[in-house]
Amino acid sequence: MSPLIAFSAPSYAQVRRVFGGFVRAVYRLEVVGAENIPASGGAVIAGNHESILDGIILGAAVERDLCFLGKSELWRYRPLAWALDGIGAIRIERGRGDVEALARAVRALESSRVVAIFPQGAVRGDRRWRRGAARLALATGAPVVPVCLVGTARALSRTRIGFPRLRIVFGEPIQVVATPDDPDAATELTERLRVAVEALE
16 A cells, blocks of 8 residues: 655755754764865765764765765665665665666766765775775766764764764865776775875874
8 A cells, every 4th residue: 555645755955954953063063174175076075984974974064965875785774765865875786896886976976976985885894995986086087085084983883872072074185087997096096095084083
């Protein structure tokens, strides 16, 4: 039986309006280096991943709409999947080179959108920095803006809930020359990104 009332999924602007003020107030969010985010054109924002709150915190700190890449497991929960689809998030299957998801992200960048990705992929387990952010930048020539989220693990983790003051720091964009399908360039750019993020702590 279909529901009597169908609710449309929330837009990105609606989600940001609801959560942005809440995050800034509850966590006394300090944003540093926001001027490093390009005011227009495609860009990749990539940084460390310490908490499942990181996407919400990042969204609250950035004025431009973000196109998030999220692990496919998040879509298992219907209310969350409904919201993620509403804000235009891109579902990605980890560990198998999801060509379709990467193609969608490339199209977003070519449409002058900002794509947000956490190269570590998860907050637990294998914490290696993967090359997804670098591959997107190299495929399009979009700059990569390193970002460091400070304190989010103390706000929400597997064993902890707290209300610390949070800080998010954006570094200077890493300028990229389009070099598609170059694994060595992707590896080198990923390492540059990791070092840049860790230097922001």
